[in-house]
Amino acid sequence: MKPAPFNYIVPTSIDEALALLEEHAPDARLLAGGQSLVPMMNFRLSRPSHLIDLNCIPDLAFIQDNKDHISIGAMTRERTIEESSLVRSSIPLLYEATRHIAHLPIRSRGTIGGSISNADPAAEYPAALLTLDGEMVVRSKQGKRQIKASDFFKGIMETAIEPNELLVEIIVPKVPPGTGFAFVEISRRHGDYALAGIAAQMTLSGKTVTNVRLAACGVGPCPIRLNDAEKQIIDDGLTEKSIQSAAKAAALEVDPETDLHATADYRRRLTAVLTQQALLKAKERAQENN
Amino acid sequence: MPDTIPGYIGQSVPRREDKRLLRGEGLFVADIQLPNMLHVAIARSQFPHARIKDIDLSKALSAEGVELAISGEDILEQLPPISGMQLATPPGYQERVDTDIQIPDQPLIPHEKVRFVGEPYALVVARNRYLAEDALELISTDFDPLPPVATTDKALDENAPLLHEKLGRNVAAILHTKKGQGAEALKTAPHRLKRRFYHHRYAAMPMECRGVVADYDARTDTLTIWSSTQVVHWVSREVANSLGMPEENVRCIAPDVGGGFGGKGHVYPEDILVAYLARRLQRPVKWIEDRHEHILNSTHSRDNIYDVEIGFDNDGRIETVVSDFVVDSGAYSPIGAGIAGNSIAHMLGPYDIPNYEASSKIVLTNRTPNAPYRGAGRPEVGFAMERAVDLVANELELDPAEVRFRNMIKADQMPYSVGLTYRDGVPIVYDSGDYPKALERALEELGGLKSIRKRQKDALRQGRYIGLGLGCYVEGTGVGPFEGATVKIDATGKIVVATGACPQGQGHETVFAQVTADLWKVPIEDVYVTVADTAHVTMGYGTLASRSTVTASGAIQLASDQIKEKAFAIASGILEAGEKDLELRDSGVGVKGVPGMHISFRDIATAARPGWGHKRPEGIDAGLEATSYYEPPTVTWAYASNAAIVEVNPGTGQVLIENYVEVHDAGVLVNPAIADGQVKGGLVQGLGGGLMEEITYDENGQLLTGSFMDYLLPSASDVPPITVIHQETPSPLNSLGVKGLGEGGAIAPPVVIANAVCDALRPFKAEINSTPVRWGEVAAIFGDDPFKATSTTTTPEMEK
The missing domain is CATH 3.30.365.10 (Aldehyde oxidase/xanthine dehydrogenase, molybdopterin binding domain)
Structure with a gap:
């Protein structure tokens, strides 16, 4: 359980990292928190020629308040996000999603950029960012691109980032007043990857739902926006019956697989149950904020 | 006295x-650093079953830092296999148990064929483990895959390929025993119930994997071995025999050991190989098993199929138990017929049952060898028996607790002669204890049977599914x-x-x-x-x-x-x-x-x-x-009653254990805090097996659970509230009055959970006769619509 030989490089600035990436891509890998990459290397399933360690680039770790949105540096630790009062007040869904990520030691090391770039199908952040309508800022030596979450996640551990690009920042719009949210998931053990997880955010104006966004994780190759379920709520409101119908619609629009931990059918069932839970919780919170 | x-x-x-342990000052095998030490990495088979045609070590030998690389052929002349027949059955055993035992030898590194995924076929000794693992990748092999014997069913097929051609069969042992009229008694029983039960494969999974360091002193011709083992004397004896040295010159030390649970309870090829390498190279040699290797290569356990038929009367008194079971032993059987022998001896548990017949086959398959793990045959047989007792109760519409009380041996029947023989060759006599009282106390701890049943009924009216699970066992200890x-x-x-x-x-x-x-x-x-x-x-x-x-x-x-x-x-x-x-x-x-x-x-x-x-x-x-x-006269009998309340979520099938109680009797407790910890630790391992820990193979014999991503161990946050009550009946067999308690906790939880879930889902007549209990399968019992059963107006009882 020792990695294959690799070259280890520690850039101290973004420009330096981009130059190294340009030079060594596609055989190089970027080391963020290392919570997925290092085990993969120890199994020799990942065998980078060069490991570019991003942990000594101070410009990549920040949480900034920018009027209508929050900017988060890619190397910001999950634990820092969890403890940020700014995140908690302005984009509370991201806070709640963070609470579901693994265990404290892993969150203390793991980063938001690492999680998003790794794009594990069951990871919480991709689903949360899809729900929050987040955007990723990626840079290469050639320049800078901004990619919407809906265009970012492409498949199982596959994103829109090119081999010579570095994810530097995540931009998340602040939530409007009257908004409720929920991130719920079920895993076999506390802290495991979710068998299924649902992120929900909705805005109420009085009793009218003006906006609802739902996304699922763990039930497809990448996070899935639950359009049919959302439509159900927009059309029929938040009655017990419409919430159940939305939940059942959600179960039909996900694309789960059977693995050692759960069958596809069971994952669909969990999607329904969790969608119901998430909608009820988000509704309750939205009403409180109204 | x-x-x-x-x-x-x-x-x-x-x-x-x-x-020392709490301050991080313990010394485990991996902590041992000796000057000039070399490190071993082992090449392990990816095939479940394959003929070894060629292994070319030349590139590995010339790699950086490599001192030695060997395959099975290189040691064929020097190192004998580990004998399969070293654990003979004692005199007296055969008088009551018919045995046909042919345990295959286990080569340290096979040279003809590999028989399970993870079996060694070569090793590299290098300056450090990194270089050793790099060199492993340079070994080129020519393996001819053979049809895998992936399951016991396949192994017993008459056209099945043989794992060990010399044996002429894929069966390591056949055991049979009978008490009273045995199966004959079924004919006169008013009721008969027949079921198949399966206890899945899982494993000890200690926090510390195995590891061996050996150091040879040429001046005195002595070897010192540090091994993470439960059996230092056995290791030194095997090494001495293999290397032709007096036992006195082979010292084996187990320094601090981070758990064993049976998985470190016998000699492994690596114990001998590392000692051999240290002598051959005249340098200290270290091999530390990593977790992936551990899951592949250290013994697994359980994995039994039981066909049970029970004869009983109108009052639920069990008249006979007939059991025919198969142990999937994997490719070898390091502890011989020990597990099955235990299962046969423990099936009747705390019950007064006049007739019994048991047959067992220990079957060889292309899986990792099966050896005892905490409980060692008792969790498996306990699952079959205690599920069956619940099914008898269901059949007669009696409370499972009541059926247990009716069948239990009473305190005034002690000492109770069972009419079977233990694996030490001595007729079994339960020496002491009060079985009904233990069950009574367990129920009381949960509020008493009546109040539990009332609560359950009330909950059901609100669409909540609460169940009581019971599990009782006896355990021969101090063997x-x-x-x-x-x-x-x-x-x-x-x-x-x-x-x-x-x-x-x-x-x-x-x-x-x-x-x-x-x-x-x-x-x-x-x-x-x-x-x-x-x-x-x-x-x-x-x-x-x-x-x-x-x-x-x-x-x-x-x-x-x-x-x-x-x-x-x-x-x-x-x-x-x-x-x-x-x-x-x-x-x-x-x-x-x-x-x-x-x-x-x-x-x-x-x-x-x-x-x-x-x-x-x-x-x-x-x-x-x-x-x-x-030399103890025979075993002394510990026992326990387990009871748990669970709540099943009809939407998700999740099983929440509200409270778990074990009333355990290990006689006089030398150190109650340690005893408590022992039973609780065992319970957690049992709960792990009951709900999440599982070693899975595909239909081709390929192991699917190669890391802790897939093999789920319970962690502290997954442990429900547990109460352990010690009922101390001194053992009459020794002057301290002590009985053993190391394994007890791990025996009952899988069946307690299954019984509890079935009890909660009584309205659906649910039967869960295999482990682990899977949420998905539990959820399916409620039907396809996840919202139906939660609605208070549509519970099945209401529909009636």
Whole structure:
């Protein structure tokens, strides 16, 4: 359980990292928190020629308040996000999603950029960012691109980032007043990857739902926006019956697989149950904020 | 026995071991660093079954830092396989149990074919583990895949390929036994119930994987081996035999060991290989098993299929149990027929059942070898039996608790002769205890049967599914053949004890200090205990099978008795008093009733020294030192009743364990805190097996669970509230009154959970007859619509 030989490089600035990436891509890998990459290397399933360690680039770790949105540096630790009062007040869904990520030691090391770039199908952040309508800022030596979450996640551990690009920042719009949210998931053990997880955010104006966004994780190759379920709520409101119908619609629009931990059918069932839970919780919170 | 009036025994003396372990000062095999040490990496088969055509080591040999690379062929002449037949059944066993045992030998590195995913086929010794693993990738192989024998069903097919051609069959052992009329009694039984039960494969999974360091000293021709093992004496004996050295020259030490649970309870090829490499290379050699290797290569357990038929009367009294079961032994069977033998002996549990017949086949498949893991045959048979008892209750619409009470052996029937033979060859007699009381207490702890049933009914009206699960078992503990101990008192007056017991975290240093301090009436600080080192006691057996408190204490007592006799003779001469007037007191020997007449152990030991100045009476040998081997007459019987309340979520099928109670009787508890921890730890492993831990193979014999991503161990946050109640009935078989308790906790949880879930889902007539209990399958019992069963108006009871 020792990695294959690799070259280890520690850039101290973004420009330096981009130059190294340009030079060594596609055989190089970027080391963020290392919570997925290092085990993969120890199994020799990942065998980078060069490991570019991003942990000594101070410009990549920040949480900034920018009027209508929050900017988060890619190397910001999950634990820092969890403890940020700014995140908690302005984009509370991201806070709640963070609470579901693994265990404290892993969150203390793991980063938001690492999680998003790794794009594990069951990871919480991709689903949360899809729900929050987040955007990723990626840079290469050639320049800078901004990619919407809906265009970012492409498949199982596959994103829109090119081999010579570095994810530097995540931009998340602040939530409007009257908004409720929920991130719920079920895993076999506390802290495991979710068998299924649902992120929900909705805005109420009085009793009218003006906006609802739902996304699922763990039930497809990448996070899935639950359009049919959302439509159900927009059309029929938040009655017990419409919430159940939305939940059942959600179960039909996900694309789960059977693995050692759960069958596809069971994952669909969990999607329904969790969608119901998430909608009820988000509704309750939205009403409180109204 | 006035010498053993409890002083330290019965006290929760803080564990001596914790001082070092809690401060990170423990020493595990991986911590051992020796100058010039080399590191081993092992190439392991990716195939479940393949013929080895060629292994080319040339590139690996020329890689950076590599000292040696070998395959099976290179050691064929030097190193014999581990004999499959070394664990013979004792005389007496065959009188009651028909056996046909042909356990295959296990080569250290096979040269003809590999038989399971993870079996070694070559190894590399290099300057460090990184380089050794790099070199492994340079080994080129030509393997000819053979059809895999992936399941016991396939193995028993008459056209099945053979794992071990020499055996001529894929069966390592066949056992059969009968009590009373056996299966015949089914014919006259008013009711019959037949089911198949399956207990899945899971494994010990200690926090510390295995590891071996060996160091050869050419000057003295001695080997020192540090192994993360439960059986140091067995390791040194096997190594000595393999390498042609006297046992005395092969010292094996198990330093701090981070859990064993049976998985480290026998000799593995690596124990011998690393010792061999150290001698061959004349340099210290280290091999540390990583987790992936551990899951592939260290023994797995359970994996039994039971076909059970029960005959019972209208009152639910069980008249006969007929069981035919198959153990998936994997490619070898390191502990022979031990697991199946245990299962056969334990099936009737705490029940008074007149007829019984059991047949078992231990079947060889292309899976990792199966060896005992905490419970060792009892969880498997307990699952079948305790599920069956619930099904009998269902059949007659009786409460499962009531059926248990009706069948249980009563306290006044003790000692109860079962009519079967234990694997030590001795007829089974349950020696002591009160089985119904244990069940009664477990139910009381959960509020009492009536109130539980009322709560369950009320909950159901609200669409909530609450269930009560029960599981009762008995456990033969303190099994022989023997344990050894050496006791010494030197001229400092301190008492030094060494035993063949070989702990993996159980707190032996503390427990045996307590026992010794009480035997000698000395402060515990004056007792020094050494464990798990062959240099300190010539013969030992090891720590497994819930045996050390019984057997090592027995050996310490026997050795102490020998020295006591001498100490009294010497004291008698010095104090000029008759031996009958002497007693142990105040770290020495004194004249009864005469406070001033006393001689300390320091002075007695000085008087006992050989030489001119000795003060020994005529005929008394020099020295205060004795080694004794305790051979227990047979096992002493622990038992327990388990009860748990669960709530099942109809939407998700999740099983929430609200409270889990085990009432356990291990006789006199030497250290109640340690005993509590032992039972709780076992329960957590049982719960892990009941709900999440599972080793999975695909239909081609490929292992699918190669890491902790896929093999789920419960962590602290997954443990439900657990209550352990100790019901202490002293064992009549030993003077301390102790019984073993190492394994108990792990036996019942899988069946308790299954019974509880079925009880909760009674409205659906749910039957879960296999482990682990899967949320997805539980959810499916409620039907396709996840919201239907939660709605208060549509519970099945209401629909009726």
